[in-house]
Structure formats: structure tokens, C-alpha cells
Amino acid sequence: MRCKMPKSGFIAVLGRTNAGKSSLINYLLNTKIAMVSHKQNATRRLLKAIVMDGDNQLIFTDTPGLNNSQKAMNKILNERALLASQGSDAILFCASVFDDTSVYEKFLEMNSTLSHVVAITKIDLAKKEQLFAKLREYAKYSEHFSAIVPVSTKKAVFKRELLSEISKILPEAPHYYDRENLSDAMAKDIYREFILEAIFECVSEELPYSAEVRVKNVSEGDMLRIEALIITDNASHKGIFISALKNIGIRARKLISTLSGQKVYLGLEVVVEKNWLKDEKKLIKFID
Numbered sequence: 001m002r003c004k005m006p007k008s009g010f011i012a013v014l015g016r017t018n019a020g021k022s023s024l025i026n027y028l029l030n031t032k033i034a035m036v037s038h039k040q041n042a043t044r045r046l047l048k049a050i051v052m053d054g055d056n057q058l059i060f061t062d063t064p065g066l067n068n069s070q071k072a073m074n075k076i077l078n079e080r081a082l083l084a085s086q087g088s089d090a091i092l093f094c095a096s097v098f099d100d101t102s103v104y105e106k107f108l109e110m111n112s113t114l115s116h117v118v119a120i121t122k123i124d125l126a127k128k129e130q131l132f133a134k135l136r137e138y139a140k141y142s143e144h145f146s147a148i149v150p151v152s153t154k155k156a157v158f159k160r161e162l163l164s165e166i167s168k169i170l171p172e173a174p175h176y177y178d179r180e181n182l183s184d185a186m187a188k189d190i191y192r193e194f195i196l197e198a199i200f201e202c203v204s205e206e207l208p209y210s211a212e213v214r215v216k217n218v219s220e221g222d223m224l225r226i227e228a229l230i231i232t233d234n235a236s237h238k239g240i241f242i243s244a245l246k247n248i249g250i251r252a253r254k255l256i257s258t259l260s261g262q263k264v265y266l267g268l269e270v271v272v273e274k275n276w277l278k279d280e281k282k283l284i285k286f287i288d
Contacts, residue, residue, distance in 0.1 A: 007056040009089030009170035010048075014081060016103045017065025018154070019094040020121035024047045025062050027153040028163065032259065033183050033190050036061045046084050047193070048184045050177050053163040057175045061088065067104060076280070082110070090169045091116035097126045097134050097150070101141070108144055115169040118145045119162060124152040152186035188215045188226075191256050195228055196267070199250035202244045210237055210277060223263040224256065230270045233277050241270045 010167060013021045020032035022043055029049045047062045048194070063081035073120045085091055091114050097106055123131050131150055132166055138148055147165035151158045177184065195213045203211070210233040230241055230248075241248075253264045 004273075005172040006175065007053075007132075007167045007170040008059075008173040008175050009055065009057075010059045010087065010176075011090045011092050011166060011170075012061050012081075012085040013063055013092045013094060014045070014066060014085060014107060015094035016099065016176065019096050019099065019103075021063065021094045023153045024094060024119060024121060025060050025149065027057075027151075027156070028060065028159060028180060031182055033185070033193075035193040037197055037200040043188070044196075045193070046080060046108070047189075050179075050181050050183060051163065052165045052179050053061065055178065056167045057177065058163065058166055058170070059176060060092065075117040085110075085112060085114065088114060089171055090114055090166065092119055092166060093117070093145075094119045094121050096120075096122045097131055098122065101137060102142065104138075108141070115146045116144075117162070117165050117169065118148040120148065120150040122152070123150045123157075124154040140262055147232060181225075187260070188218045189220070190259065191215055191218065191226055191252075192228070194255040194259075195248070195252045195266075197255065198248045199244075201251055202247040203241065210234070211241065212276070220262070223265055224260050224263045225267075226256070229271075230268055231273050231275065232270060233275055235272050236249040238270050238272055245270070 013025060015021050022036045025034045026032045026036065028051050033049060034047055034200055035043065043062060043064050049060045049062065051058045051060060061084045063084045066081055091112065093104060093107055093116050095101075095118065095121050119136075120131070120134055135148065135150070146169050149158055149162045149165055150163055183190070192213045192215050196211070199213070201210050212231045214225060214229045214231060216229060219225045232241055234240055249266050253266050256266070257264045
């Protein structure tokens with residue numbers, strides 16, 4: 001008698017900026033590995049999260065938010081998000097309950113041949129009438145999606161239903177990773193994202209967009225020791241970042257310690273790389 005093969009596959013998580021993609025991935029994983037920020041385009045790199053749904057293995061790829069900006073960084077981030085979908089087995093499209101359907105319509109114009117599930121996020125902030133109205137709004141696209149699932153990371157509802165619907169559209173395949181793994185990312189890459197999240201939280205206005213992080217060294221002993229550079233684009237910003245270093249360090253150490261389960265020493269240095277945001281070669285180098 002043939003043993004039933006599990007479902008396993010890669011799912012690209014797409015949606016506009018601030019649609020709740022990273023928060024949803026952390027929620028499905030039960031562990032925070034993806035950076036979360038209320039600021040737009042906080043996610044810059046593709047990060048995989050490995051989630052088990054019974055014996056099925058769902059590998060979610062967090063992607064930068066889709067946007068219409070013509071700035072160099074935003075164009076590169078858009079390209080990365082779309083590239084992630086091309087190498088996947090399915091797509092999870094995230095849309096806030098407060099969004100109109102225009103971004104979803106543009107997603108459909110991509111004419112992807114992959115099956116997809118729509119997740120309506122942030123439903124804890126909406127009234128029932130608003131949610132029902134949004135579901136009716138998406139009903140006209142029902143021929144395109146496999147399922148639509150409302151979800152709240154705050155109230156922890158419909159997680160089971162969402163994973164089940166995604167599993168249905170994945171191929172039968174053996175596991176790609178050990179079922180105990182949380183991600184295929186190296187620890188230092190996750191630490192970099194946490195430091196960048198701390199920057200987004202601690203520095204106001206547009207300054208976070210002129211910052212990147214490079215982790216120079218990670219070592220373990222009596223505590224986890226991390227040395228990293230905060231890279232900014234001009235000298236006038238350097239002093240502002242330096243004045244915020246204490247708060248950035250406190251926030252980043254807390255995030256890293258929670259994930260690693262260790263005490264953390266974090267050494268941060270601010271350096272200037274002039275106009276890196278406008279130089280495409282430097283952009284690609286820094287956000288890889």
C-alpha cells in the first residue's frame with residue numbers, strides 16, 4: 001500500500017507595503033524572524049520561513065511590498081518580489097481589510113499561472129460589517145483565487161484555516177528542510193534585519209530609508225557578541241544616528257535575545273557611504 005506523500009512547497013507572500021506580510025509570517029511560524037515596521041518598504045530582502053502544517057511543509061518567502069514608486073530602491077524591491085513568485089509553487093496574496101482591490105487587480109494582471117490564496121489581514125481593527133463588505137468585494141474575483149481567508153495576528157484567529165487552504169494547492173513532495181528548522185537564513189542575516197527594524201523604530205521621518213546594516217562579526221561564548229555597521233548616505237545624518245544608538249541598541253538586543261535565548265552584546269558603529277541610495281550597484285550590494 002502506497003504511503004501518502006506530504007504536501008511541500010514554496011509560497012511567495014505578496015501584497016502592497018504595510019499589508020501585514022511580515023507580521024503574518026511571524027504569526028504562522030510562532031516565532032519572530034521577519035522584521036516588522038509601520039514604515040513603508042521596511043522589508044528589503046527575501047526571507048524564508050519554514051512552517052509545518054501537520055506533515056505538510058510550507059516554506060513562505062517574505063517579500064518587499066509592491067509599489068508604484070520609480071525610485072531606484074523601490075524598483076529593485078519590486079523586481080525581487082516578482083522574482084520570488086516565479087520560483088514558487090503557490091502565492092499568498094495579503095491585503096488589509098481597509099485596502100481597495102486595486103493592488104490585487106494589478107497582481108492579477110501579472111497573469112501568474114500559480115494558484116493563490118488571498119489573506120485579508122488586520123481584521124481585528126475592523127467592524128464585522130467592514131469585513132463582510134470586503135469579502136463581498138473580493139467575491140467577484142472568486143474564479144481567480146483558490147480560497148480567501150480573513151486573519152488576525154493580534155487575535156490569533158483563522159491560522160488553522162489559512163494553513164489548510166494553502167496546503168491544498170501545494171504539490172505532493174518530500175520535505176525540503178528538516179522539520180525543526182525555522183528558516184534557511186543564516187542567524188547573522190536575521191540579526192541584521194532586527195537591527196534594521198530597531199533603526200526604523202527609533203529614528204523618525206525619512207532617515208531609516210537612508211540606512212542599511214552590515215553585520216561584521218558574530219561570536220558565541222558566555223554571551224552572543226555581535227558587531228555591526230550602520231551605513232548612512234551622508235555626513236549630516238551620521239550624527240542623528242549616533243544620537244539614537246543607545247535606543248537602537250536596546251531595541252535590537254531585545255529582539256535578538258528573544259530569538260537566540262542568550263544575553264547579547266551588540267557593538268554598533270555608524271559609517272557614511274555617500275549617495276548609496278542613488279547608486280544602483282551599491283544598492284544591490286548593500287541590500288543583498
